[in-house]
């Protein structure tokens with residue numbers, strides 16, 4: 001009986017010594033973390049550590065929800081409505097027009113990013129791209145009528161001489177999740193959102209690929 005008590009005491013003593021040694025070497029703390037124990041219980045030895053450096057607050061860019069990829073290969077041509085206009089495959093309230101009126105570099109860059117988006121599971125519909133001077137003038141005149149003055153109308157539609165749609169360097173992208181995806185590419189493909197009040201309007205400039213997108217302007 002006495003022999004057993006001595007043995008038990010010895011065992012407890014050795015265990016205590018072992019824990020003491022592990023504690024001073026930090027092994028125990030690591031082991032506790034591996035075991036998933038409460039961090040607070042294992043950090044008593046680091047109370048005297050200096051406080052962590054204050055981190056700079058970074059506003060996170062929302063990430064795209066995971067989407068299943070589309071079928072590999074080229075994106076199918078959009079179906080046509082009864083008037084022969086191309087319907088946006090992911091939202092029939094928008095068009096998905098061809099971009100052959102864009103300037104060559106803009107057209108090539110558009111076809112590239114559209115394919116990248118397609119492979120990521122998104123369709124970038126071109127609700128509007130190249131506009132004729134007459135079409136832009138008609139839009140501007142309608143905006144003047146709606147807003148009551150030329151100055152106010154210019155915050156929503158530019159006159160033909162200033163619109164990059166007329167120059168073949170702008171597209172209006174729909175639906176909104178597609179436009180948001182394109183915005184998050186931050187100019188990598190040469191396309192940038194330009195106006196705070198037009199999340200759908202993107203302009204092409206090859207310099208965006210290396211310089212990134214400029215600050216958003218409040219309105220056109």
Ligand SMILES: [Zn+2]
Pocket residue numbers: 165170171172200201202
């Ligand atoms: Zn636009």
